[in-house]
Amino acid sequence: MTELAHSLAPAPVLSRRERVRSWLDMLFKDHGFVRFAYWNLHRLSPVAWRAAQPAPHHLRRAKAMGVRTVINLRGRRDTCGSYILEREACEKLGLTLLDFPIRSRKALDRDTLRTAARLFSDAEHPVLIHCKSGCDRASFMSVLYLFLHEKRPLKEATRQLSIWYGHYRYARTGIVDHLFERFAAETDGRPESFLPWVETAYDPAALEASFRETWFGRVLVDRILRRE
Numbered sequence: 001m002t003e004l005a006h007s008l009a010p011a012p013v014l015s016r017r018e019r020v021r022s023w024l025d026m027l028f029k030d031h032g033f034v035r036f037a038y039w040n041l042h043r044l045s046p047v048a049w050r051a052a053q054p055a056p057h058h059l060r061r062a063k064a065m066g067v068r069t070v071i072n073l074r075g076r077r078d079t080c081g082s083y084i085l086e087r088e089a090c091e092k093l094g095l096t097l098l099d100f101p102i103r104s105r106k107a108l109d110r111d112t113l114r115t116a117a118r119l120f121s122d123a124e125h126p127v128l129i130h131c132k133s134g135c136d137r138a139s140f141m142s143v144l145y146l147f148l149h150e151k152r153p154l155k156e157a158t159r160q161l162s163i164w165y166g167h168y169r170y171a172r173t174g175i176v177d178h179l180f181e182r183f184a185a186e187t188d189g190r191p192e193s194f195l196p197w198v199e200t201a202y203d204p205a206a207l208e209a210s211f212r213e214t215w216f217g218r219v220l221v222d223r224i225l226r227r228e
Contacts, residue, residue: 011088018084025081026055030132032082040134040166045150047126050142050165052134053082056089062128063093069123073131073141075101096124104136105172107179107204116141117195120149135166140176147191154180154189171213178211 014022026032032055040052047066053074054062062070070090076099077083090097100119102112119141120127129145131137139160146157161167161177169177186201187193 011084011091014084014088022081022084026085027081030080030082035133040138042134042165044129044142044145044160048120048145049126049128050134050138050160051128051130052138053130053132054086054089054128055082056085059086059089059093059095063095066126067095067128068125069096069098069127071098071100071119071123071127071129071141073100073102073129073137075099098123102137102140104131104140104176107175107207109204110198110202113198113202114195116144117148117198120145133166135168136173136176139165139167143176143180148194151191154184174213175208175211179207182207182210 027036030053032053035052035055035058038052039054039058040050041058042050044050049062049065049067051058054070059070070086072083072086074083087097089095098119100115102108102116108116129138129141139162142160143157146152146160147154150157158177158180161169161180167173183189183194183197183202187197
């Protein structure tokens with residue numbers, strides 16, 4: 001079960017050594033040097049954006065764009081430099097940080113989908129959604145945002161599951177594409193039908209059993225790109 005958590009406790013005050021350690025961890029262990037070159041930032045609506053894991057300067061940019069809430073799909077990770085710096089920057093900038101950990105390689109459980117469905121109605125807008133690379137979990141939540149919150153047609157919303165954003169459907173990460181395909185095949189495809197389908201027909205185990213990844217996709221995403 002996935003819970004939505006507000007990062008309400010004040011961020012710890014970092015010593016110079018802790019700050020240096022956090023930056024080095026973010027840049028090299030968490031591959032932040034890649035995101036310095038390409039943040040994978042894209043606009044979903046006038047009040048929503050999707051991106052990869054932000055560094056402090058990215059959050060300053062988000063604040064300047066009007067963002068009020070940052071939705072962290074990686075969850076709370078108190079020993080990760082990226083999270084330590086993100087939490088500190090959000091506090092300094094007056095941004096609300098919501099930790100909502102989800103996965104992109106296995107079918108999500110019903111509780112997580114219920115929480116995800118109400119997430120955008122509860123969050124103060126404008127919002128920034130991010131995971132590590134902005135490719136898979138951010139793509140999935142972007143579909144839900146456009147489909148459930150903005151009431152866009154499913155075909156339009158699922159364009160967020162695209163190689164343009166770095167999402168590759170032929171690896172295990174394609175399980176999120178498969179979920180929406182099953183929903184479309186078994187319902188009328190309207191936003192109002194999504195939660196009733198989740199409650200009455202959605203079967204995470206059956207979804208995983210019916211999904212097939214390709215060997216190339218597995219090598220590309222897990223071994224070459226080393227997605228989280």
